[in-house]
Amino acid sequence: MIELDQTPAVFCEAVSKTFVESEGGENDEPDTAPGPWWSRARRRRRVEAVRDVSLEVPKGEIFGVLGPNGSGKSTLIRLMATLLVPDRGTLRIFGRDVTRERMEVRRLINRVSVDAAFFKKLSAMENLRYAARLYGVPVAEGQRRALEILDRLGFSSRKARVPLENLSRGQQQKVAVARALLTSPALLLMDEPTTGLDPRSKNDVQDFVLEVQRDHGTTVILTSHDMAESDRLCNRVAFIDNGRIVALDTPQVLKAGVPHQGGEPSLEDAFFYYTGRDWKEEVAD
């Protein structure tokens, strides 16, 4: 029996993941590529999405993974979520190996992804009932818990019976947060949870993440494009670039390491300093 309190929430040692993709960037066969099929078959490339990543996240920490699009953030989250298998290295969630003890890991985690993955024709409540049953939470208790979370996030219970396709992205994302938390995960994986949200919704979600960490000791892995958000929420931050972690520390230490004249450096300045890339340009790409 592994003691959750003494074991790191995430233990990641020299983890790598490579994909083989068609040159068009699609994840499947290149349908429209010119030329005969035998030459198409050769037009593939290896993409090292995550390279030798090592990190350790203690229980109860909010840990940020920051990087531009295509830097490997989401792949790292998917590896932790047991949705991908590492090619090399060791990845354990509360001491359980993500490959060999997949089911045990799945009982400890939940995930909020950038695209709220729902059956859009179904209402919030119907989607939440499905989630509760999948995770073995009694439906009535799950609904009560979800409604409490939604209420806390400023989501009107009236809208809980409306098909999700009729709700705004911000409202859908709040339902996604409620769905993830109704299962009381020990590790919450949040992959750009506030991207595209209006400032108020973003603030509601951020406040709630802090509340969950404070009141329940939930460990959170957060990927974000929003440096201000990461600065506010994260105890520690890792900059990831081309699949590698190039810097890892508290936001304060990362910012303090940036040579500056005059004003206090921001986390964006720190990103530029450690990667040589301009954050705004990278995010715009």
Added chain:
Amino acid sequence: MSSAAQELRASYAFVERNFYLVRRYLGWEVVFLVYTMVNTLTIGFIGVDSTGGTGGQPATALANERVLYLVIGALLWGFLSILFETVSEAVAWERWEGTIEYTFMAPVRRLTHLGGTCLFGIVYGVLRTALVLLAVVLFFRLNLQGANLGSAFLVLVVSSFSFMGLGLIAAVLPLMSPERGPQATHIVQALLLLVSGVYYDVAALPHWLQPLAALSPATYTLAAARDALLRGAGVAQLAPDLWRLVALGLVLIPLGLTAFGWGERYALQTGKLKRNG
């Protein structure tokens, strides 16, 4: 809660979720149901016409049997198609909805996931088939007095297992190739339609195709269901076909689960579930 009870609850999650979806797509459900009814009636009319019937009614008892023969083919093919598609398109459907990662990440055994999907397919298929049967019997005023409906229902249930196995094998294709897999499942389905004697006796097939008929569970399902409905055959008389269906189920379900497990590992290794970033 015991582990088995929890798995059963989780299995019911897929049944409930799919019935919610049926309710939300009710307009389309009505359209498909009416289409299936009309299609089955059309096939029945071929039977009426080919036996000299007029005014929409079979002329003789033999014509009645011919109409029933074709209608049973259409109904059973409808039921088996629903079951096959529910299972084989489970992956493609979730990928389209965008929920595939959420479902695959849940702490639920794949057997539970796919078992729940199959259970929905059986209940939904039986309900739809019963409605179409009712419409067809009323329309043609078919005589079912000699039919053994209990045996026919047993045939449906027993055949479901082998079709689940086939569906599981076909469901691997969308898992391995998001673009072309769903198309390939229809090829499997079309091949079953061709060789299983849905609208004709398998003896009508060219000799080189007949061995495939012997491998298809639909062949035995159709033969047994026709014996039950046309000749009132009881369980004892249907036993040879029922045992063949049981044997096919015992082979196809483990084979399907193994293939699906292999496909899932391949998808997790290659990022075929979904990958960006």
